[in-house]
Amino acid sequence: MELPSPNPAILDRRAEIVARLKAALPAGTVIDDPRGLVAYECDALTAYRCPPLAVALPRSTQEVAEALKICHEMGVPVVPRGAGTSLAGGSLPTGDAVVIGVARLTRVLETDYADRIIRVETGRTNLSVTGAVEADGFFYAPDPSSQLACAISGNIGMNSGGAHCLKYGVTTNNLLGVTMVLMDGTVVEIGGAHMDAGDLDLLSVICGSEGQLGIVTEATLRILPKPEGARPVLMGFGSSRVAGACVSDIIEAGVLPVAIEFMDRPCIRACEAFAHAGYPDVEALLIIEVEGSPAEIDHQLRLIRGIAERHGPEVIRESTTAEESAAIWLGRKSAFGAMGQINDYMCLDGTIPVTELPLVLERIGELSAQYGLGVANVFHAGDGNMHPLILFDANKPGDLELCEQMGADILKLCVEVGGCLTGEHGVGVEKRDLMTVQFSEDDLEAQLKVKDVFDPKWLLNAAKVFPLAVTEGRRP
Amino acid sequence: MTVIAPACEAELAEAIRAANGPFAIRGGGTRSPAADRPVLSTAGLVGVVLYEPGALTLVVKAGTPLAEVEDVLAAKNQRLAFEPMDHRPVLGTSGDPTIGGALAVNASGPRRVQAGAARDFLLGAVFVDGEGTRVRNGGRVMKNVTGYDLARLQAGARGSLGVLTELSFKVLPVPERVATLALACDTPGRAVAEMSRALGSPYEVTGAAWDGARVLLRIEGFADSVAYRAGELARIIPGLAPADEDPWPALRDGAALAPMERDIWRVSLRASHGAVLAERLREAGAAVQLDWGGALLWAATAPGTDLRAEMADLGGHATRLRGQGSTPARHPDPAPVAALAAGLRQKFDPRGLFAPEG
Numbered sequence: 001m002e003l004p005s006p007n008p009a010i011l012d013r014r015a016e017i018v019a020r021l022k023a024a025l026p027a028g029t030v031i032d033d034p035r036g037l038v039a040y041e042c043d044a045l046t047a048y049r050c051p052p053l054a055v056a057l058p059r060s061t062q063e064v065a066e067a068l069k070i071c072h073e074m075g076v077p078v079v080p081r082g083a084g085t086s087l088a089g090g091s092l093p094t095g096d097a098v099v100i101g102v103a104r105l106t107r108v109l110e111t112d113y114a115d116r117i118i119r120v121e122t123g124r125t126n127l128s129v130t131g132a133v134e135a136d137g138f139f140y141a142p143d144p145s146s147q148l149a150c151a152i153s154g155n156i157g158m159n160s161g162g163a164h165c166l167k168y169g170v171t172t173n174n175l176l177g178v179t180m181v182l183m184d185g186t187v188v189e190i191g192g193a194h195m196d197a198g199d200l201d202l203l204s205v206i207c208g209s210e211g212q213l214g215i216v217t218e219a220t221l222r223i224l225p226k227p228e229g230a231r232p233v234l235m236g237f238g239s240s241r242v243a244g245a246c247v248s249d250i251i252e253a254g255v256l257p258v259a260i261e262f263m264d265r266p267c268i269r270a271c272e273a274f275a276h277a278g279y280p281d282v283e284a285l286l287i288i289e290v291e292g293s294p295a296e297i298d299h300q301l302r303l304i305r306g307i308a309e310r311h312g313p314e315v316i317r318e319s320t321t322a323e324e325s326a327a328i329w330l331g332r333k334s335a336f337g338a339m340g341q342i343n344d345y346m347c348l349d350g351t352i353p354v355t356e357l358p359l360v361l362e363r364i365g366e367l368s369a370q371y372g373l374g375v376a377n378v379f380h381a382g383d384g385n386m387h388p389l390i391l392f393d394a395n396k397p398g399d400l401e402l403c404e405q406m407g408a409d410i411l412k413l414c415v416e417v418g419g420c421l422t423g424e425h426g427v428g429v430e431k432r433d434l435m436t437v438q439f440s441e442d443d444l445e446a447q448l449k450v451k452d453v454f455d456p457k458w459l460l461n462a463a464k465v466f467p468l469a470v471t472e473g474r475r476p
Numbered sequence: 477m478t479v480i481a482p483a484c485e486a487e488l489a490e491a492i493r494a495a496n497g498p499f500a501i502r503g504g505g506t507r508s509p510a511a512d513r514p515v516l517s518t519a520g521l522v523g524v525v526l527y528e529p530g531a532l533t534l535v536v537k538a539g540t541p542l543a544e545v546e547d548v549l550a551a552k553n554q555r556l557a558f559e560p561m562d563h564r565p566v567l568g569t570s571g572d573p574t575i576g577g578a579l580a581v582n583a584s585g586p587r588r589v590q591a592g593a594a595r596d597f598l599l600g601a602v603f604v605d606g607e608g609t610r611v612r613n614g615g616r617v618m619k620n621v622t623g624y625d626l627a628r629l630q631a632g633a634r635g636s637l638g639v640l641t642e643l644s645f646k647v648l649p650v651p652e653r654v655a656t657l658a659l660a661c662d663t664p665g666r667a668v669a670e671m672s673r674a675l676g677s678p679y680e681v682t683g684a685a686w687d688g689a690r691v692l693l694r695i696e697g698f699a700d701s702v703a704y705r706a707g708e709l710a711r712i713i714p715g716l717a718p719a720d721e722d723p724w725p726a727l728r729d730g731a732a733l734a735p736m737e738r739d740i741w742r743v744s745l746r747a748s749h750g751a752v753l754a755e756r757l758r759e760a761g762a763a764v765q766l767d768w769g770g771a772l773l774w775a776a777t778a779p780g781t782d783l784r785a786e787m788a789d790l791g792g793h794a795t796r797l798r799g800q801g802s803t804p805a806r807h808p809d810p811a812p813v814a815a816l817a818a819g820l821r822q823k824f825d826p827r828g829l830f831a832p833e834g
Contacts, residue, residue, distance in 0.1 A: 114672040115747045115771075137676075159621045170619060172628065173596045188812045193746035195771050196582060196593055197632055198793030198807040200817040204595065204628035208621045228678045252530040254553065254649035292678075296701045351617040354531040383618035384531070423619035431622075438622055439612070446611040446824070447624045453819035465623065 001404075001429060003050065004463050004475065006096035010053070010076055017076055017098065018054050024066045031055040040081065040099050044146075045089035045430055047346075047400060052079065052093035057101045061179055061187060061217040067100050068215065069185030075476060077459050078183070080211035082151030083125065087347055088428025090157060090210050094463055102153045105217055108132050117176060117193050119220045122153035126160075129221065138223040141168035144424065145333050156216050158426035159208030163332065166382035167258040167291075168224070170424065172207040177220035180206065180213075183455045193220055205450055210426050211461040213454035227291035230258065232328045233301055235308050236282030236315035240264055240377070243284035244357030246311045247381045250288070251354060255303050260382030261287040261332050264361075267339065267376040267389070274338030277331025278324070280315040286381065287332055335378045336389070344394040345376070346403050347387055350414030351423035354384045363413055364388055371406040373399075385423035386414065412437050427465045435467055444470055481517040485602070485610060485641045491516065492639070493608035498831050501635040503539055503574030507563040507581050508833065518576055521641050524548055526616065533599065533616050534647050538576030538640040545575050549647055557648040558594045559585030559724075565734040566797050576640045582632035585728035586683035586694065589675065589768040595631035597646045603630060603638035606825030616644040629820075636832055637824040651696035655706050656683075658719040659691040664754035667691050668747055668770035670713055675769045677712060679705040685727045686754075686766040691716075692723050730774050730797075733763055738776040739799025741783050745792025747771040756786050806832070 010017070018032045031037060037051040053076070056067045071078050081091040081101040093099050105121035106128075112118075113136060120129055126147040129140040143162035144150055150160070156178065161170040168174070177191030191203050206213055237243040240262075247260055263271065263285045272279045279285060286308075290300040305316060319325040339345050352360050361377065368375040374391040388410055392403035411421050411431065415438045421431045435444060444466060451458065451474075458474045468475075480499075482488035500511030503518050518539030526535040529552040536545055542560065549555050560583035562573060577583075579601075584593035600614030614620055614627035630640060661667045667686035674681045674693050683694030693716070695705045710716045726732060733740055743753065750770030757764050762783075763776040777783055782803050784794050793807035809817060825831070 112748070113676055114669070116672075116676060117746075137678075159625070161619050165619070169592065169596060170621075172625065173592055182812075186812050188816070189810065190813055192791050194744045194792040195588065195768060196584070196595075196744050198744070198795070199632075199809050199814070200637075200820060201582070201595060201629055201632050202813065202816060204625050204631070208625050225676050225678050248530040251532060254652075256649065292701060293704060295704060296698070299698060299700055351619045353528065353533065353617055355528055380619070385617075385619040418615065419617045420615050420620045420622040422622050423617070424621055426621050427623065435623065442609050443612050444623070446605065446609070446613070446626055449823040450624050450626070450629075450820065453816060453823060 001048065001433070002468065003094055003429070004468060006094055007476070010096040013074065014053055017074055020070050021054060021056055021067060021098070024070060025056060025058060025063055029057055029059065029063065040093060043084040043086040043089060043091045045087055045092065045428065048089055048092055048429065050093050050095055052097050052099045053095065055099040055101060057104050059104050061181060064100060064181045064215055064217050065185040065187055068181055068183055071098050071459065072184045072457070075457065075459070077462060079461055080157070080215045082123065082154030082157065083149050085146045085150040086154060086158065086426065086428055088422070088426045088430040090154070090426050090428040090464065092429055100215060102151065102215065102217060109218065113138060115193055116223050117220055118223050119218060120152060122156065122216050122219050123151050126150050126152060126155055133223050134226070137226050139226050140221055140223055141174055142171050145336060152219055153216055156207050156219060157209065157211045158424065161385065161424035163259045163261055163380060166260060166380065167256060172204065174222045175203060175207055175219060176222055178203065178206060178216045179218035180216045182214045183457065183460050191220065210428065210465050212451055212465060213460070228293045229297060230289055230291040230325070231297045231301065232287050232289040232319050232325055233304065234279065234315065234317045234328060235286045235288070235313045236280040237284045237311065237313055238282070240284040240361040241358040242311050243286055244361060244381070246286065246308055247357065248354055249307050250304055251382065253303065253307055255300055257288045257290050257304070257382065259287070259289045262377065262379050262381035263332070263335065264377040266374065267335055267378045270338040270342055270376065271331040271335050274341060275331040275334045277327045279331055282314050287328055339376055339389050343391040345389040345391050346407055347389050348407050348410055349422045349425040350386050350411045350419055352384045352386060352414050352417050352419035354381070356417040357381065357384065360386070360413060360417060364410055367406055367409055371402060373403055373406055384419065408434055429464055432465060433467050448474065477511055478514040479517055480514065481520045483520040485521065485604065488521070488639060488641065489604045489608040489610060492604055492606065492829065495829055498829050500833055501639055501830060503577035504541065504571040506567070506569045506571050506573045507577050509567065516639065518574065518639065525642060529554060532647050533644065535616055535642065535644045536575055537642055538574065540575050541572040542575055542578060543572060553650050554647045555650050556597065556645065557587055557591045558597050559587045559728060560594060561585055562729045565729045565731045566740050575643060579631055579643055580633065580635050580640060586685055586724050586767050589684055589771065590680065590682045595628050598628055598631055599644040599646055601627035601630050601640060602642040603640050605638040606827055606829045611638065614644065618646060634832060636821055636830045653699040653702040654694065654696045655702050656719045656723060657693045657706060657709060657716045659713060659716045660689065661686065661691045662689055664751045664758070664764065664766060667766060668751035671769040672747065673713060674709055677709065679709055683724055684769040687723065687727065687732065688763065688765055692719065692727070694724060727765065727767055733765065733774055733776040736763060736776045739779055739781060739801065740797045741775045741777060741794050742797055743773040743775065743783070743787065743792060743794040745771065745773065745787065745790055749790040749792065753787050753790055757783070760786070
């Protein structure tokens with residue numbers, strides 16, 4: 001994976017750029033010492049690292065605008081950053097870029113339960129948005145596994161999902177308005193506390209634009225009343241194929257669980273060792289959660305069990321206490337961490353039509369044998385969002401490259417069966433060079449035109465999302 | 477008036493490339509006034525491309541009549557959950573609404589408050605831009621963040637960025653039971669307060685409207701659930717009682733206001749501000765209804781009224797669906813936002829072939 005080489009003309013002006021940023025922003029806002037910059041050399045895609053030219057951590061929308069204005073005037077590339085949890089390298093810097101982070105913008109600006117909205121600064125973490133309203137019986141629905149650490153700014157950048165978006169949708173379905181600073185420092189208000197756009201639905205294209213159109217500093221989010229209760233059921237099956245068929249049948253039967261999660265044996269064992277969730281040792285595990293009153297939950301679980309029984313499950317176990325439910329989810333949500341304890345891994349994020357699950361799982365198994373690299377599968381089965389974890393040894397020369405090749409083959413398979421490269425993590429640098437697998441030249445050109453409008457100089461996060469060859473004439 | 481009705485996407489692209497003046501893009505022609513330009517019709521782009529009930533996915537050509545789409549889904553006990561409004565009663569148009577037209581205006585009914593708008597159910601789109609280039613975006617899967625979401629950007633764009641040719645949607649099962657509950661209420665302030673109470677409860681209200689005299693709440697789901705939730709709602713909102721009729725299609729379409737010889741407005745604003753504006757407009761003699769828990773206001777005003785003058789302090793936006801006034805039918809965006817929208821239109825339609833009508 002290649003990053004554009006830093007522009008020597010910009011590196012030469014480093015002292016001047018830093019001086020202008022420091023002059024415009026309060027003390028303690030600009031980081032330029034080499035040791036301080038190391039903390040910003042990568043995000044959660046740690047295989048790639050590059051310290052930036054400088055980092056700015058503004059405390060207000062106005063300060064973000066000041067920093068951007070300077071970079072715009074001086075032609076300096078900017079890499080926006082939330083909490084730095086991107087698995088796709090969304091906030092990986094280049095050596096000639098200023099990282100502008102929103103980590104210090106964490107305030108709740110307004111909460112209105114009658115209108116069911118919250119307005120926050122976007123450096124606030126996902127979980128602490130729910131934290132601000134849960135005592136009053138509300139929650140913010142998108143729940144990426146990194147929700148304890150990830151920031152709303154990054155959620156908007158990547159249009160993040162989570163386990164429960166089968167019912168509640170992803171970020172784009174829960175975002176009502178933003179305050180965004182354009183690359184030239186212009187502050188725009190798009191949307192608000194109302195539900196739809198007056199003219200063009202610009203939020204649609206801002207959400208998921210991976211920090212390439214502007215820096216979102218404030219967001220109005222939809223909050224929802226907490227359900228009366230929720231309860232998961234665990235089901236173990238003798239094969240992934242059977243578990244996949246069961247998922248499809250549940251969906252077609254008209255039951256809409258709030259989440260349907262899938263794990264295979266390698267992942268189950270790792271999670272069990274890590275979180276002691278009480279998972280059975282089976283080939284394929286489904287965690288299905290339903291919501292409502294106790295009677296409503298019983299009714300839905302009865303329907304789901306009825307469907308599952310037809311597929312000959314080895315285990316069906318309903319959670320009976322809040323503690324059991326929490327343990328089941330703790331296991332699932334710590335899956336990535338658990339795998340990380342036993343192996344280096346690369347996490348993929350392709351989405352496929354749910355009906356293709358059995359076929360795709362089988363083909364992933366074949367690729368695993370072909371490449372000689374293990375794979376653990378954990379994913380949101382209800383909406384077909386796969387997370388195969390390819391296991392490799394970072395210390396073994398050539399293993400990362402082999403792993404990346406295998407990952408590319410799996411993602412190509414996802415596209416081939418009617419799916420896409422990324423369901424919730426974003427393209428970043430990680431999947432940038434695969435975009436031509438999913439999109440034609442014209443399809444990509446249409447997307448580039450949008451960036452041309454928002455960021456005509458192509459200074460914002462420009463080395464991401466699109467293959468470098470495709471953006472060649474546009475990037476400075 | 478000339479009508480060009482390409483039989484396929486390639487012919488459509490050819491017609492666009494050959495054009496030298498603006499078109500009026502039409503599906504069924506039910507959501508726009510009569511065209512004063514040559515019509516570019518999607519009537520030839522019809523049919524279901526793919527329907528997978530087990531994946532809740534439908535892919536359909538944009539010119540397909542909505543009724544046909546609904547029939548196909550109903551055969552598998554599924555539906556379009558966004559409940560697209562029928563514009564015919566208000567606009568006095570005839571013809572068959574199409575799925576492309578519904579998406580192009582982001583037509584969303586009462587269920588918008590809980591399930592989402594047309595744009596929320598869109599999974600992907602194919603369109604032909606103003607230079608005759610075919611663009612595919614999104615796909616047919618539930619979660620997709622691959623590249624910019626140009627598909628959703630088409631929702632509500634009224635064809636101004638391109639002519640829609642194929643759309644993919646998430647569909648949902650038809651619930652086992654539907655119930656409507658009503659509460660007598662003649663002030664918008666109280667109506668919105670009661671609707672907020674219901675929508676802030678865990679009972680999954682899928683419709684919350686005020687017709688001027690009653691608050692109407694809808695719940696949908698398994699029969700036992702609906703009975704239970706109806707009981708719980710009546711407990712937290714005393715006076716709430718089952719209603720026999722199904723008021724939702726009429727509320728969705730503004731049917732009660734349509735026969736009045738007045739201008740018809742649809743205002744999108746914060747729910748609590750819906751109550752404020754409704755009160756102001758009522759005092760000024762308008763007929764008013766609320767939907768989406770107050771976040772959608774319908775008003776029938778004296779011809780020529782500038783409703784926007786009443787909402788300057790409230791935010792949101794107002795669209796004049798019917799009537800002539802000195803003000804624009806669509807709410808002007810603030811300058812920096814309007815500049816972004818104009819920039820996008822210039823990129824996707826540099827010759828202005830799809831410039832908004834009227």
